[in-house]
């Protein structure tokens with residue numbers, strides 16, 4: 174039995190978490206859950222971090238955290254819990270597989286199979302901003318050599334472990350010669366240690382265009398935090414739906430698993446949402462803690478459900494899908 | 507006769523400029539050209555700005571500048587001439603129409619007709635970077651209220667002038683609450699002055715995903731410099747090819763027109779390149795200086811050539827195209 178921390182989050186969070194847990198339990202995952210409260214309620218109780226300090230202890234003790242999407246209230250003072258968690262636990266690597274499941278899920282890019290590995294602690298996400306004068310605001314982008322080394326090495330190790338052929342680096346180092354330039358330079362340094370893996374670099378503008386147009390040209394992509402944020406939503410969406418992609422946030426000692434999408438408050442409580450993103454996060458979690466058999470069992474059942482055309486509204490396409498189902502029915506299938 | 511400044515640039519630059527000038531002349535554009543030298547040769551002669559100071563006088567005197575792509579040499583010290591020109595001349599607005607020409611040009615998004623209006627002077631393009639310690643580099647993102655006001659007002663005025671129905675703002679203000687937050691706030695303020703034009707805001711990650719997947723959902727997009735750089739390449743490419751899109755850089759007194767793509771040195775000297783991007787820039791230039799009849803004549807001839815299937819290599823598709831031609835033959839057609 175592995176003890177993990179879970180948080181049901183806000184909006185559609187509780188529904189997709191319940192669906193995911195029911196699947197984990199049905200598949201016989203050897204898990205014990207410690208549930209913590211995070212997100213909107215905690216924020217609105219006056220805690221601007223969105224999480225109580227006792228909850229950090231639980232997360233750190235269990236080391237593995239499965240988190241549903243949360244809502245950060247509008248307005249100043251509230252810190253994004255996603256970002257806080259990544260930094261606080263040193264979750265430097267954000268892994269986001271984006272795989273087309275054609276012909277079962279409609280996509281214009283049937284041959285797509287891209288994994289985006291996103292730096293998760295630095296860049297403009299440092300959140301260092303200040304108003305310099307009445308009319309000018311500054312925001313600081315921070316890039317460190319150890320930060321670049323960790324994530325780029327992770328990407329090459331990932332490619333090696335999963336038998337992937339190419340790692341592509343995206344930066345804008347024709348403009349940000351020192352900051353993005355450092356990332357590119359470290360990429361070139363580390364790439365030579367992996368001679369069996371092809372490596373290449375694209376400037377982010379034309380690279381993103383190529384990804385949106387011809388995603389099958391890419392395999393593993395490693396990039397800075399903000400670029401990775403944008404590219405992973407683009408890649409997941411054109412592969413089928415942002416609702417289908419999970420995300421693993423990996424650190425030296427802890428790891429957090431989640432869906433890449435948000436809490437979609439407008440869809441909440443309607444038994445509509447696609448639980449696939451969080452479920453994909455849970456599958457990566459099972460692999461992470463070594464429960465590979467259960468992971469495979471769930472992945473196969475999930476694939477079969479998708480292939481049978483049993484689809485939630487977001488991927489429902491007349492002619493491709495056979496049945497339009499809600500969250501619960503999807504999980505049951 | 508209007509006197510304009512031209513620069514033939516590097517790589518494929520001279521070929522696409524010659525093609526564009528031959529079309530301008532054939533269509534009877536009332537133009538006189540002052541040619542200046544910019545780019546690689548100037549850089550390598552020891553001038554790190556890529557342009558001689560006398561050339562600035564020519565550009566400022568003529569006020570209108572048609573520029574082919576240039577090559578900035580690798581390595582430290584060289585400043586991007588594109589960026590320098592935009593800043594030096596106060597070209598705060600970068601207008602990039604991305605229109606699908608289906609069925610004549612292959613695209614997965616036939617109904618697409620998006621204009622991206624990109625802030626052109628601020629953001630991370632300020633180029634303020636420094637190495638803080640041996641291992642940490644900082645880059646400064648600067649956003650000013652007057653900068654936001656100018657570009658956002660420009661976008662709404664553009665929508666009004668061209669009868670466009672909606673302006674969409676993209677920011678990442680859930681993370682950069684002060685800097686991107688300022689852009690969003692000014693957008694909301696100015697939007698109310700244009701009640702006949704619909705307005706909306708998307709977070710850049712999910713917004714970019716929507717744009718890559720369903721570009722027909724957008725009309726005019728206004729955004730910060732770096733996001734605009736990435737989104738305009740994505741939009742142009744999925745509409746058909748980055749080789750098809752032109753760019754107008756507009757300031758209070760001067761304006762520069764160019765292709766959105768680069769100098770593609772590997773394609774140079776082979777009479778291969780598609781001159782459409784620079785030609786589209788030239789058409790926007792003719793509109794800017796009031797030669798609307800010539801602009802229309804060229805636009806129609808260009809459309810007819812594309813519709814006749816006379817295509818350069820980058821848009822050549824068996825079954826859609828009828829003839830694969832080089833730069834010169836395309837211009838002649």
Ligand SMILES: CC(C)[C@H](C(=O)O)[C@@H](O)C(=O)O
Pocket residue numbers: 253255256402433435680681711
């Ligand atoms: C919700 C937001 C803070 C987050 C991010 O920007 O990283 C999300 O978009 C993601 O990609 O996980």
Ligand SMILES: CC(C)[C@H](C(=O)O)[C@@H](O)C(=O)O
Pocket residue numbers: 347348378586588589735766768
């Ligand atoms: C060449 C480069 C400096 C430029 C930019 O980043 O603005 C280009 O990509 C563009 O979009 O015009």
